[in-house]
Amino acid sequence: MSQRNQAATSQAAAAAPIPQNLAVRIAVISDIHANLYALEAVFAEIERDPPDEIWCLGDTVGYGPRPNECCALVQERSSLVLVGNHDLVALGSADVTVEDFNPEAAAASIWTSSELSPGSREFLSSLAPQAEREGAALFHGSPSDPVWDYVITDLAAEEAFALTQASLILVGHSHVPTALALADDVVQGGVASTGFEADLGPGRWLLNPGSVGQPRDGDARAAYLRLDLGLRQASFERVAYSVDRTQAEIRERGLPDALADRLALGV
Numbered sequence: 001m002s003q004r005n006q007a008a009t010s011q012a013a014a015a016a017p018i019p020q021n022l023a024v025r026i027a028v029i030s031d032i033h034a035n036l037y038a039l040e041a042v043f044a045e046i047e048r049d050p051p052d053e054i055w056c057l058g059d060t061v062g063y064g065p066r067p068n069e070c071c072a073l074v075q076e077r078s079s080l081v082l083v084g085n086h087d088l089v090a091l092g093s094a095d096v097t098v099e100d101f102n103p104e105a106a107a108a109s110i111w112t113s114s115e116l117s118p119g120s121r122e123f124l125s126s127l128a129p130q131a132e133r134e135g136a137a138l139f140h141g142s143p144s145d146p147v148w149d150y151v152i153t154d155l156a157a158e159e160a161f162a163l164t165q166a167s168l169i170l171v172g173h174s175h176v177p178t179a180l181a182l183a184d185d186v187v188q189g190g191v192a193s194t195g196f197e198a199d200l201g202p203g204r205w206l207l208n209p210g211s212v213g214q215p216r217d218g219d220a221r222a223a224y225l226r227l228d229l230g231l232r233q234a235s236f237e238r239v240a241y242s243v244d245r246t247q248a249e250i251r252e253r254g255l256p257d258a259l260a261d262r263l264a265l266g267v
Contacts, residue, residue: 030211033211035214038212039222053078056082059173061112061116067115071123082128083129085148090109091121092113167203168205175217176217191217194219207225223239250263
């Protein structure tokens with residue numbers, strides 16, 4: 001995806017504005033991947049300025065060592081939760097199989113499936129990969145394929161804008177914080193740097209909060225997004241957490257070393 005501005009331009013094309021009556025403050029999280037210490041750090045930071053709601057865009061489990069604890073926290077704290085591809089494979093969904101994953105992810109999926117408690121299974125099984133709120137469309141992947149598709153190219157972003165009329169599109173799955181605006185039928189923006197604040201204005205935006213538990217933008221810190229739909233503002237946030245503790249638990253459970261190593265690099 002082009003990073004010509006490193007973050008989306010505020011000159012979005014005129015479109016139906018985010019509804020005035022949706023004046024709520026929201027924290028958006030995604031791709032926790034059973035990383036309890038990252039999730040706890042994010043929730044602690046969110047609580048310093050509590051929002052009205054917390055939305056989770058999926059992949060609560062997979063890769064990491066604490067699937068049940070993460071399911072419990074996400075279920076307790078979030079107003080809206082989506083299911084992701086790693087959640088589905090851990091549930092044994094017919095639509096997502098371990099053959100769809102690379103060897104490390106497949107090994108972690110098999111382990112996660114064996115570890116899920118009945119309560120975690122019930123929670124994850126109740127979720128869908130997409131949802132709508134007034135003025136906003138939410139997808140784990142993309143409007144094209146809510147489970148699998150990544151929005152990591154301009155073409156994918158253009159397709160996402162074409163497939164929904166929502167003023168605000170929220171996606172996860174890529175693990176990369178992203179802010180994109182549609183201006184004059186051209187997608188503008190790219191990777192969102194830490195602390196970037198977007199003026200959502202009267203235009204159309206596609207935002208990815210990045211990953212809580214498996215960042216892949218070269219920054220090891222947990223990522224999340226704050227939205228103020230009343231003020232039309234979005235802020236990309238990062239939180240440090242005990243990476244070494246998660247790494248130690250990954251290795252203790254016999255999960256692939258590569259899943260531990262990558263956490264320190266944010267890749």
